[in-house]
Amino acid sequence: MEQLIQHLKSYYPLSDEASKALSNCLEKKCFAKNDYLIKAGRICRYFYFMERGALRGFYNLNGKEITHWFGFENTFITSFHSYITEQPSVENIQFMEGSIMWAISKKDLTGLFDRYHELERLVRIIYENYYIRLEERYVNAQFKTAAELYSDLMEKSPHILERVPLGYVSSYLGMTQETLSRIRKLH
Template structure:
């Protein structure tokens, strides 16, 4: 599992912990366009993308707004509902055929109490989400559409290759037409 690789870069994984993880984590597969979570459901699962890609999105005035993308090695969940046990406002969907490792909420709690070192993990994931959210806010508030696009280009070029234009546009907070023009180089 690629997940172990990723985790071991954050914390040291003892054989004990590895055993626990193996028993807690399940693997699932989803076909392209399948939903892992629908709005209004409770989000109990933290997904880790082993292969393929996911996106989180919600509807705003009939239009889909993509909130995040998760490629191989990324975590993906409806973050706030996951930690607060409120209903999700967002959907999680497979962008391509995808394999994920799944850790659910109750088991994560167990991990925390049995292996305190995993709390660091939770903190790191949280920080990740929070700082990405902040970054997006700053981006949308201060950067032009063009700058936002080139930022994405720099930081996550694979996304641009693998994701349809419309999703990219809504993620960047612009219309598809504008993104198309940017791409054309004005």
């Protein structure tokens, strides 16, 4: 839990009182490879921090899995649309490795916001960072070639290529495995 609190303080300073109150609401959860954090059709009621592990978010479209994001250590995880709207998730979140997560319910987190405005600011900053990454991914998908997307991935997130099966990587990049193989041979 100390790793989480220190990571949070890198976003925004937290008082000892707020840190303690947050710690009291966190629950440690362990997951095995291939477990699901959330399945499509279920409501996501928790906000998570990944201490260790790897997972992916994906949609099912006409019987095909479309991977749209990955999560690794020191990452905040939730099915954002479901968590915020309290509507059923349209995505699945599945572990690719055994993982350790810290969970806080939406109810508990909202209660902390009312008592500790610094926590509300902190989570706003986390949401802003998420939005920026989402917009960058959207823009890149619209304007970059497959080769450029792969080059960007190698430059900015080489750990993905080391830890994620290539089928998931090709789906994430929006290309077939054959196209990804051809591009990799050129690099």
